Amino acid sequence: MRRIETRIFRIDTEVAEQLDELAQKDKISVNVIANQALRRHVEYDAYAEKFGLVTISKGLLKTFFSLMSDEQARSLGRKSGEHEGVALVTFWFKDFNLENVIKSLGRVASHYNHNFEFEYTHDGQAYVAILRHDCGPRSSAFYAEFVKSIFALLDVRVGLEETEGQIVAKLFVQKPDQQLTAGKVIPDELKPPYVQPSPNRPYSTV
Numbered sequence: 001m002r003r004i005e006t007r008i009f010r011i012d013t014e015v016a017e018q019l020d021e022l023a024q025k026d027k028i029s030v031n032v033i034a035n036q037a038l039r040r041h042v043e044y045d046a047y048a049e050k051f052g053l054v055t056i057s058k059g060l061l062k063t064f065f066s067l068m069s070d071e072q073a074r075s076l077g078r079k080s081g082e083h084e085g086v087a088l089v090t091f092w093f094k095d096f097n098l099e100n101v102i103k104s105l106g107r108v109a110s111h112y113n114h115n116f117e118f119e120y121t122h123d124g125q126a127y128v129a130i131l132r133h134d135c136g137p138r139s140s141a142f143y144a145e146f147v148k149s150i151f152a153l154l155d156v157r158v159g160l161e162e163t164e165g166q167i168v169a170k171l172f173v174q175k176p177d178q179q180l181t182a183g184k185v186i187p188d189e190l191k192p193p194y195v196q197p198s199p200n201r202p203y204s205t206v
Contacts, residue, residue: 044112051091053113058135065138073138077145085150098154098173105129116143116166126159127171134165143167 011019023030056064065073085104086096092108093100102120110118116133129147133139140162147169148158159170 040112043107047092048112051088055113058114061139062135065136065142068138070138070141073141074145077142078149080142081146081149082153085146086153089150096153098151098156098171101150101154102129105131123170125172127173129169129171130166131169132166137162137164140164140167144169 019030089100089104106118109115116131119130121128144160144167151158157172161168
């Protein structure tokens with residue numbers, strides 16, 4: 001059962017008036033809006049600025065990826081997964097493990113930063129992660145390599161299906177009860193060699 005505390009805050013009159021307007025417009029209580037704002041601050045805003053995250057429009061993101069070749073997008077995705085991805089997970093959640101990688105994709109990248117829509121399920125044999133971005137094939141190439149490279153550090157095989165608007169990743173966890181966990185630094189010896197996928201195969205595993 002969720003625990004609830006009662007606290008009293010003093011806020012500027014202008015902010016209070018805007019809260020009332022938003023609550024009336026969206027037909028929700030001021031309390032709900034305040035809780036959403038506070039949750040966003042403790043789960044995202046307090047970390048995002050320190051980590052250096054910035055928000056850009058989807059249109060600009062589409063343009064950014066459209067200027068890349070397929071190989072450039074994949075190369076950037078690999079490097080981002082191996083470096084920035086690991087740094088983000090450990091900065092937010094301390095330990096680098098499977099659970100926290102999933103949290104970073106779902107909470108940080110999807111829910112708050114709106115990079116893509118994220119779904120995560122279990123189909124009986126593997127965990128399935130879906131990233132819907134609607135930013136074109138180069139974005140899919142980037143996210144595919146990002147996902148493969150970051151999960152490779154945890155010795156998780158990944159099967160991928162790519163379309164222009166999304167990627168579907170099947171995660172084959174060999175030892176779900178013995179997840180690889182590392183601290184803030186991932187030693188080189190923990191990084192398995194990266195296997196470049198064949199360009200003729202829509203579905204690949206590492």
